[in-house]
Amino acid sequence: MISREKHDRMANAIRFLSMDAVEKANSGHPGLPMGAADIATVLFTRYLSFDPKNPAWPNRDRFVLSAGHGSMLLYSLLYLTGYEDITIDEIKNFRQLGSKTAGHPEYGHAAGIETTTGPLGQGIANAVGMALAERKLRDEFGSDLIEHYTYAIAGDGCLMEGISQEAIALAGHLKLNKLIVFWDDNNISIDGPISIADSTDQHARFRASKWHTIAVDGHDPEAIAAAIEEAQKSDKPTMIACKTVIGFGAPNKAGTHKVHGSPLGAEEIAATRKALGWEAEAFTVPSDVLDAWRLAGQRSVETRKAWETNLLAAERKAEFVRRFSGELEAGLAPAISAYKQKLAETKPSPATRKASEDALEVINGVLNETIGGSADLTGSNNTKTSQTHSITPDNFSGRYVHYGVREHGMAAAMNGMALHGGVIPYSGGFLIFSDYCRPSIRLAALMGIRVIHVLTHDSIGLGEDGPTHQPVEHLAALRAIPNLLVFRPADATETAECWQLALESKKRPSAIALTRQNLMAVRTEYKEENLCARGAYDLIPASDAKVTIFATGSEIEIAVKASQALTAKGISTRVVSVPCIELFAEQSDDYQQAIIGNSPVKIAIEAGVRQGWDHIIGSDGAFVGMSSFGASGPYKDLYKHFGITPEAVVAAAEAKLS
Numbered sequence: 001m002i003s004r005e006k007h008d009r010m011a012n013a014i015r016f017l018s019m020d021a022v023e024k025a026n027s028g029h030p031g032l033p034m035g036a037a038d039i040a041t042v043l044f045t046r047y048l049s050f051d052p053k054n055p056a057w058p059n060r061d062r063f064v065l066s067a068g069h070g071s072m073l074l075y076s077l078l079y080l081t082g083y084e085d086i087t088i089d090e091i092k093n094f095r096q097l098g099s100k101t102a103g104h105p106e107y108g109h110a111a112g113i114e115t116t117t118g119p120l121g122q123g124i125a126n127a128v129g130m131a132l133a134e135r136k137l138r139d140e141f142g143s144d145l146i147e148h149y150t151y152a153i154a155g156d157g158c159l160m161e162g163i164s165q166e167a168i169a170l171a172g173h174l175k176l177n178k179l180i181v182f183w184d185d186n187n188i189s190i191d192g193p194i195s196i197a198d199s200t201d202q203h204a205r206f207r208a209s210k211w212h213t214i215a216v217d218g219h220d221p222e223a224i225a226a227a228i229e230e231a232q233k234s235d236k237p238t239m240i241a242c243k244t245v246i247g248f249g250a251p252n253k254a255g256t257h258k259v260h261g262s263p264l265g266a267e268e269i270a271a272t273r274k275a276l277g278w279e280a281e282a283f284t285v286p287s288d289v290l291d292a293w294r295l296a297g298q299r300s301v302e303t304r305k306a307w308e309t310n311l312l313a314a315e316r317k318a319e320f321v322r323r324f325s326g327e328l329e330a331g332l333a334p335a336i337s338a339y340k341q342k343l344a345e346t347k348p349s350p351a352t353r354k355a356s357e358d359a360l361e362v363i364n365g366v367l368n369e370t371i372g373g374s375a376d377l378t379g380s381n382n383t384k385t386s387q388t389h390s391i392t393p394d395n396f397s398g399r400y401v402h403y404g405v406r407e408h409g410m411a412a413a414m415n416g417m418a419l420h421g422g423v424i425p426y427s428g429g430f431l432i433f434s435d436y437c438r439p440s441i442r443l444a445a446l447m448g449i450r451v452i453h454v455l456t457h458d459s460i461g462l463g464e465d466g467p468t469h470q471p472v473e474h475l476a477a478l479r480a481i482p483n484l485l486v487f488r489p490a491d492a493t494e495t496a497e498c499w500q501l502a503l504e505s506k507k508r509p510s511a512i513a514l515t516r517q518n519l520m521a522v523r524t525e526y527k528e529e530n531l532c533a534r535g536a537y538d539l540i541p542a543s544d545a546k547v548t549i550f551a552t553g554s555e556i557e558i559a560v561k562a563s564q565a566l567t568a569k570g571i572s573t574r575v576v577s578v579p580c581i582e583l584f585a586e587q588s589d590d591y592q593q594a595i596i597g598n599s600p601v602k603i604a605i606e607a608g609v610r611q612g613w614d615h616i617i618g619s620d621g622a623f624v625g626m627s628s629f630g631a632s633g634p635y636k637d638l639y640k641h642f643g644i645t646p647e648a649v650v651a652a653a654e655a656k657l658s
């Protein structure tokens with residue numbers, strides 16, 4: 001128990017560090033840290049299990065500041081509790097170039113930042129993924145190794161964003177009772193009172209999604225503590241609505257939108273110091289207060305040491321350590337190699353979505369950490385294998401999540417699972433719906449985390465569903481995201497290689513675009529080397545080629561047939577497969593130049609838009625693909641209708657040569 005006077009001084013340390021940092025930067029959001037300081041103080045001094053000296057301890061409680069604009073709340077807490085990465089100088093350099101205290105928390109910048117929360121709603125959905133991973137790993141390894149809580153602070157904006165509903169509905173359905181969300185119920189957004197835009201009964205909403213809800217005074221530490229203890233006993237996830245005053249303590253601006261997203265100003269800060277009885281200079285925390293915070297940061301050291309003793313005695317210690325290190329099972333590479341040998345012998349011609357399922361059957365047999373899923377498209381995405389039984393609300397022994405029609409929430413939850421560690425999440429959806437996943441995919445790329453998106457029905461080749469479901473710009477749009485690998489394999493062998501590369505990429509997410517229609521085998525000879533690792537390679541070499549055709553995925557088949565037709569006409573033709581433009585761009589200049597070559601005619605074929613191809617074919621190269629939306633009809637008719645055929649490629653080559 002901490003006295004009210006001591007609690008107030010500790011909470012005020014957060015408030016003044018936050019308002020001073022925002023003032024010095026002349027930029028930021030002081031209102032939330034000032035309003036939520038009491039919640040954070042109770043959580044971090046009494047309940048959160050963490051160790052600043054061992055910040056990656058796998059069984060720590062996770063804390064997510066979903067309302068990421070209030071980042072100074074988190075930075076203050078990390079400094080006060082003794083995380084070495086956040087010094088008082090970092091606090092002073094808030095929002096400055098090169099500092100660890102970015103405007104919104106960024107994963108990887110400093111220990112203790114569990115996720116990158118910028119766009120509102122992402123954090124609460126990440127927290128759902130973390131809680132899901134915790135529940136799954138607890139079932140697998142036992143509570144001696146994994147049993148912890150996931151806490152999040154969300155604001156009104158987080159709850160207004162649609163992603164929040166997808167996330168809380170999934171959490172409620174799965175009974176993720178170790179997830180506790182504090183709603184900073186301050187009734188203020190940037191534009192003014194929440195009432196100008198929203199009338200939602202949040203308690204009714206959460207309860208309808210199978211959550212437990214509690215309402216407390218967010219400035220009453222004992223009420224907050226009682227609510228946390230009640231939440232910890234619930235068999236459901238819990239939302240604690242904490243009625244707070246934004247900018248608490250500021251005599252003239254508290255409770256208004258004026259304190260949300262701009263500095264208080266020197267005069268108001270001086271008035272706040274007087275109102276709260278805080279006499280310390282800017283960026284100075286009285287020694288007794290800092291000592292109390294540092295002691296709070298050491299609360300869980302013995303718990304962490306006991307956990308380490310449990311780990312040493314654990315039967316599956318080696319696997320646990322390997323999985324949390326992110327390393328793959330040594331048997332994966334030999335298994336993929338043996339599978340590629342089998343493919344070279346049998347030369348199957350499935351759709352690449354089926355080839356992906358077959359590759360996953362091999363992968364999931366070797367890697368216990370893969371957790372699959374789909375946004376209600378399991379039968380179309382082919383993401384479920386014999387090893388991945390369904391996870392249910394009462395049984396987490398499976399390895400497959402039925403996310404429902406919730407692409408946005410699914411993608412963000414997968415980010416949370418990857419951030420938690422110990423699992424490698426992958427999921428399925430249609431490529432067209434990557435638009436719904438895009439904010440989360442972008443954040444995965446920004447954070448540098450391994451999540452894998454299986455995106456099927458990757459072109460007009462899906463046929464009759466028509467232009468609403470036919471992605472023409474989506475490959476280009478995904479390729480525009482830095483640090484994202486976009487794979488589009490041409491056959492079963494390339495699909496296996498792309499899966500291997502996605503799994504081996506510890507610090508970047510992957511999107512694997514796959515066909516609905518069957519494709520011929522184009523890699524018919526076994527090669528131990530992963531040719532897709534170079535991003536592009538000679539499929540049909542020709543040293544004196546007059547024409548070089550570059551293609552991906554289903555259009556490789558068209559390229560091969562066009563090459564045969566051109567060769568029959570005496571026109572020497574190369575075919576280059578380009579399964580991953582990003583990996584190709586990372587090769588040496590010599591390799592890139594050798595693959596691009598010096599043929600007088602360069603043609604790219606892809607059933608999508610041209611954007612992104614000029615790096616390879618040049619602005620004067622020919623492109624056979626889409627320049628409009630698609631249409632509804634049998635896919636073979638569509639390819640003819642839009643002129644994506646071997647004949648069209650031959651005609652384009654001849655026109656360029658004439």
